[in-house]
Amino acid sequence: xxxxxxxxxxxxxxxxxxxxxxxxxxxxxxxxxxxxxxxxxxxxxxxxxxxxxxxxxxxxxxxxxxxxxxxxxxxxxxxxxxxxxxxxxxxxxxxxxxxxxxxxxxxxxxxxxxxxxxxxxxx
Amino acid sequence: xxxxxxxxxxxxxxxxxxxxxxxxxxxxxxxxxxxxxxxxxxxxxxxxxxxxxxxxxxxxxxxxxxxxxxxxxxxxxxxxxxxxxxxxxxxxxxxxxxxxxxxxxxxxxxxxxxxxxxxxxxx
Numbered sequence: 162x163x164x165x166x167x168x169x170x171x172x173x174x175x176x177x178x179x180x181x182x183x184x185x186x187x188x189x190x191x192x193x194x195x196x197x198x199x200x201x202x203x204x205x206x207x208x209x210x211x212x213x214x215x216x217x218x219x220x221x222x223x224x225x226x227x228x229x230x231x232x233x234x235x236x237x238x239x240x241x242x243x244x245x246x247x248x249x250x251x252x253x254x255x256x257x258x259x260x261x262x263x264x265x266x267x268x269x270x271x272x273x274x275x276x277x278x279x280x281x282x283x284x
Numbered sequence: 285x286x287x288x289x290x291x292x293x294x295x296x297x298x299x300x301x302x303x304x305x306x307x308x309x310x311x312x313x314x315x316x317x318x319x320x321x322x323x324x325x326x327x328x329x330x331x332x333x334x335x336x337x338x339x340x341x342x343x344x345x346x347x348x349x350x351x352x353x354x355x356x357x358x359x360x361x362x363x364x365x366x367x368x369x370x371x372x373x374x375x376x377x378x379x380x381x382x383x384x385x386x387x388x389x390x391x392x393x394x395x396x397x398x399x400x401x402x403x404x405x406x407x
Contacts, residue, residue: 199355228351228362230379230396232322237379237396239351239362256353256360258381258396273353273360273381 164265166236170229173259173267174240178224182214190266197272198255220244234261245284252280287388289359293352296382296390297363301347305337313389320395321378343367357384368407375403 164172169188176185186207189195194205197213204210222244230237241254255274262268287295292311299308309330312318317328320336327333345367353360364377378397385391 199358228379230362230377230401231398232396233398235322235396237360237381239353239379254353256351256362256379256381258360258379273355273358275354275356278353 163263166231166234166259166261166265167229169261169265169267170236170238170257170259171226173257174224174226174238177214177217177240177242178222182211182218185214186211188267189270190262190264190268193266193268193270195270195272197257197270198274199271217244220246234263235259236261248283250282250284252282254278286386289354289357289382289384289388290352292384292388292390293359293361293380293382294349296380297347297349297361300337300340300363300365301345305334305341308337309334311390312393313385313387313391316389316391316393318393318395320380320393321397322394340367343369357386358382359384371407373405373407375405377401 173188189210192206193210194203195210196203204213224240224242226240228239237256237258239256244251255272255278257270257272259267260269296311312333315329317326318333319326327336347363347365349363351362360379360381362379367374378395378401380393380395382390383392
């Protein structure tokens with residue numbers, strides 16, 4: 162049975178904190194497209210998508226899922242990602258929207274966030 | 285100067301509580317398209333869009349805006365609508381995403397919510 166949309170997004174937010182890039186990418190269909198944030202160039206396919214998440218590797222990071230809305234195979238999730246590196250703490254709080262296919266894989270992800278949703282501080 | 289995306293969504297959520305249908309519809313471009321919730325038939329243009337909001341007329345209602353994310357001319361908003369009629373209270377808490385044109389009018393709106401986000405109770 163295909164993974165349910167709510168479970169997929171919960172898994173996604175968990176893996177953004179704890180997972181290797183490969184586990185995050187595996188939530189996506191092979192020909193998935195992401196736009197993070199909206200307005201930036203689209204990334205298509207596992208290799209291009211993996212480049213985005215590789216930036217997280219080596220960072221101390223944690224995530225908190227605030228809200229999930231499910232409409233059929235479409236989901237919207239509000240969450241916060243905090244990551245720490247070299248004495249800097251970055252906090253990003255987007256709303257990500259995703260469309261899933263019948264196999265429960267993400268085929269499209271678009272992230273709503275702007276400068277006001279990204280905070281950098283020295284620690 | 286065109287209205288800013290954040291102001292438009294704040295105005296939208298306010299008018300869903302307090303406004304006449306015409307004021308809500310006026311936030312939309314003439315050929316705007318809405319899908320509320322995602323998966324339901326699209327409504328295109330002011331007349332079809334107005335039919336959705338007319339259902340609110342005559343209800344006691346209030347709204348609360350929880351979160352707004354702005355990415356260029358795209359916005360995502362999490363809010364709650366509570367409405368009361370004939371001894372029933374309805375609570376709906378969607379995430380709406382919108383795309384605005386250069387004039388600050390909404391050209392597309394899609395609402396993320398499902399059965400779990402809609403509560404009905406007798407009061």
